[in-house]
Amino acid sequence: MSLSLHNVGWCAGGKTIVHDASYAFEAGKVTAIIGPNGAGKSTLLRLASGLLPVGGGVVHLNNVPISDLSPMYLAGGRAMLTQDSPLRARFTLRDLVAMGGQVSAPLLGASARLELAEQLLKRVGLGAFIERDIMGLSGGERQRAHLARVMMQLEAAVHGTDKSPGFLLLDEPISAQDLSRQYLVLDLARAHARRGGGVVLIIHDLNWAVACADQIVVLHDGRIYAQGPPEQVLTNALASHVFGLEEGQVHKHVATGKPYILPHNMICQ
Secondary structure, three states: OOOEEEEEEEEEOOOOEEEEEEEEOOOEEEEEEEEEOOOOOHOOOOOOOOOOOOEEEEEEEEOOOHHHHHHHHHHHHHHEEEOOOOOOOEEEEHHHHHHHHEEEEOOOHHHHHHHOOOOOHHHOHHHHHHEEEHHHHHHOHHHHHHHHHHHHHHHHHOOOOOOOOOOEEEEEEOOOHHHHHHHHHHHHHHHHHHHOEEEEEOOOOHHHHHHHEEEEEEEEEEEEEEEEEEHHHHHHHHHHHOOOOOOOEEEEEEOOOOEEEEOOOOOOO
16 A cells, blocks of 8 residues: 655645645555644645645555545545544444444445444543443544544455555644543554554654654645654754754653653743
8 A cells, every 4th residue: 555645736825835745655654744833734634635636746545646546445545534523413432433434345234343343442442432422522532533433444444354454644633632642542553554554644742753653754834844764854953943943952862762852941931
């Protein structure tokens, strides 16, 4: 499974949001997209998913333009968790998650979908809430329920086979989570990659990005500013130019050798 951008662009309101972006996301790896607010990260991920039609260039899934793929093939090849998942109808968590597999695996029986939905809810830490109404959950719990739903989309497509799952696209998946659940969500992302699936996630916490990602893509003013392994990308020069931090805020972890950010110069008044 492969997912790649080729000279992709997007404009809105007379402004170019994404400029001529090219990148090949790899199966079996976690890629973190980082950058300041308004850099074009969410737009880039939506273009990669096919939720936005490209304004220029092309997106390929398995070397085929996304626009040429059937809804079922596309649903089984990539699944996206957006920042906001508005929901007006009331469903139990099990029913909500089970629906994630209806397009990607229409031939999978209802009982098999419900059983797989229960397994995924346990993975995201919501096994005790299977019969709970989605609207009765906290924001963080709803975010993890929707994570289970998009995981279901990919898991159902390969259920009962030895095939690797597709690409999991996550837009700020830990924004509503406490520390332990942040670890849980990112560990699930790593597990998906270990099974041969690809993971692309937008994340604002640079320390978590370094900890979980194999590759980092830095977006700045709608352009890919840097890309590569975390230890090569997250430097004092980048932190200063892209994020406006003073020099000397990026350090090297003694145990792992990976970079991390600790801004000691903050003054609390």
